[in-house]
Amino acid sequence: MKPLLLTPPSWTWATLGEIADVVGGVTKDAKKQSDPALPLVPYLRVANVQRGHLNVTSVAQIRVPQATAERLRLQHGDVLLNEGGDRDKLGRGWVWENQIPNCIHQNHVFRARILEGILHPKLLAWFANECAQSWFETNGTQTTNLASISLSKIKQLPVPVPPLAEQAQLVSALERHFSWLDIADGAIDSGARKLKLLIKKILIEAVPIPSPQHWRTATVNEVGAVDLGRQRHPNWHEGPNMRPYLRVANVFEDRIDISDLMEMDFPPEIFERFRLSEGDILLNEGQSPEYLGRPAMYRGIPEEVAFTNSLLRFRAGPEVDPEWALLVFRRHMHAGRFMQETRITTNIAHLSASRFKGVEFPIPPLEEQRQIVARVTNTLIELGRLSTQINQAQAQSAVLRRALLSDAFAGDLVPQDPSEESVKVLLERICADRKASDARSPRHAARTSRTTTDARVKPIELMPSGSYTGTQETLFKQEELQQ
Incomplete structure (x- = not known):
């Protein structure tokens, strides 16, 4: 086992499997959910297990056998760590504090x-959340855009164990520092929420509905052309006419992200049909409901690019300034107007081209369009500066938290006392007890009757922090729960 960082000599390193009982959670069985004889219990999912806190405002329920509910019931002090999701979610977690009675956890936690x-x-939770993130990234596996880490692998996570008296000092010092940061973060987050609401209010009020009497109200289809992008096909991602294209992942509100462009084979006549022109507005056709219809204007970068059928394109007619059209669509998105025209399939909202064409479109005189756009743009630029400051403050807070934890696990946050007793003796006894318990189990007896190699287990060699020279063999292996 290789330590992940340099710690004081009085600290001991161990694997997570040596210092904790680590288990996976329940796998949802669709057949059992319709059985009223099974108890209905709350269970935590990846969305509930955040970095540094647990979100229990919305907790799902599941039907499981009583034995499963009892075996997986969470206890005060259990540390919950995510098994899968986006790569940055691996190992993310926090401590259970009995927020909900009789709660269990799913198999991805x-x-x-x-x-x-x-x-x-x-x-443990602080260490996993910050100091061990590079370890999780290295040891996780990636499949179909989802990352995961196995139960056997996470048990091998190297964990630093300070002397018990020092642990209490560390927790007290960190909580004291974090309490001040929490107050600052609360103020910053409150400012971010208020700024978001203010921007929403400005955008909605910029395009009033009902409109002033001297404005004309038409439909989207009457003031411009609407097209759906080209369908994608696996066979088209190689060919002689490769061209870049934009998809939902590239289109944000009033911003096109070109950092992750993909290419597809476009025969010349097909490419001309779907090629973007400067001033075209792209809107997300399919997305989570709050982002449906999220619009951005194509401003000529990148050059010679097309779009796919996850996006709608609006090309303004002569009586509409494209910047005004963008403002109208941002207003509709924030006002929830597009949600009135959607259909939802598998938790994804869709805005069809035909229904989008029928959405109302207010039209002031051209000069007034430009005046409103200029006024709103200037206001949003000023608010954008404030948003940048808020983002910088949030980033600085995160840096301070990481610095505090780095100091804590380097032994620099609280004074070191050479006389403090190491936990090495306690860890040796725990490992010996687990070895003896495993030897008494029927499962172990069955294994040893088939082979004698399992009995030849390497003893744990506990050494001071920083003195490990190789990989330590994990002593104990637990089966993953079979549901």
Whole structure:
């Protein structure tokens, strides 16, 4: 086992599997959900397990056998760590504090129950959230845009274990520092929410509905041309006429992100049909409901680019300034107007071209369009500066948190006392007890009757922090829960 960072000599390193009972959660069985005889219990999913906190405002329920509910029931002090999702979600988690009675966890969330108080749960969670992130990225696997880490692998996570007295000082010091940062973060987050609401209010009020009497109200189809992008096909991602194209992942509100462009084979006549011209407005055809119809204007970058059928294109007619059209569509998105025209399939909202064409489109005189756009643009530029400052403050807070944790696990946050007793003896006893318990289990007896190699287990060699020279063999292996 290789330590992940340099710690004081009095600290001990161990694997997560040595200091905690680590198990996976319940897998949802569709057949059992219709069985009223099974108890209905709350269970935590990846969305509930955030970095540094648990979000229990919306907790799902699941029907499971009583034995499963009892076996997986969370206890105060359990550390919950995400098994899968986006790569940056691996190992993300926090400590369970009995927020909900009789709660269990799903199979994409690991539960680590620390043995005999050898490590404070918050120290484990803080370490996994920040200091061990590079380890999770290295040891996770990636399939079909989802990352995951196995139960056997996460048990091998190297974890630093300070002396018990020092742990209490570390937790107290970190909580004191974090409490001040939490107050600052609360103020920053409140400012961000208020700014977001202010921008929404400005955009909605810029295009009043009902409109002033001297404005004309038409439909989207009457004031411009609407097209759906080209369908994608796996066979078209190689060919003699490769061209870049934009998709939902590239189109944000009033911004096109070209950092992740994909290419497709476009015969010349097909490319001309779907090639973007400067001033075209792209809107998300399919997305989560709050982002449906999210619009951005194509301003000529990148050159010679097309779009796919996850996007709608609006090309303004002569009586509409494209910038005014963009403002109208931003107004509709924030006012929830597009949601009135959607259909939802598998949690994805869709805005069809035919229904989009029928959405109302207010038209002031051209000169008034430009005046309103200029006024709103100037206001949003000023608010954008404020938004940048808020983002910088949030980033600085995150940097401070990481610095505090780095100092804590380097032994620089609280004074070191050479006389403090290492946890090495306690860890040795825990490992010996688990080895003895495993030897007494029927499952172990069955294994040893088939082969004698399992009995030849390497003893744990506990060494001071920083003295490991190789990979330590994990002693104990637990089966993943079979549901």
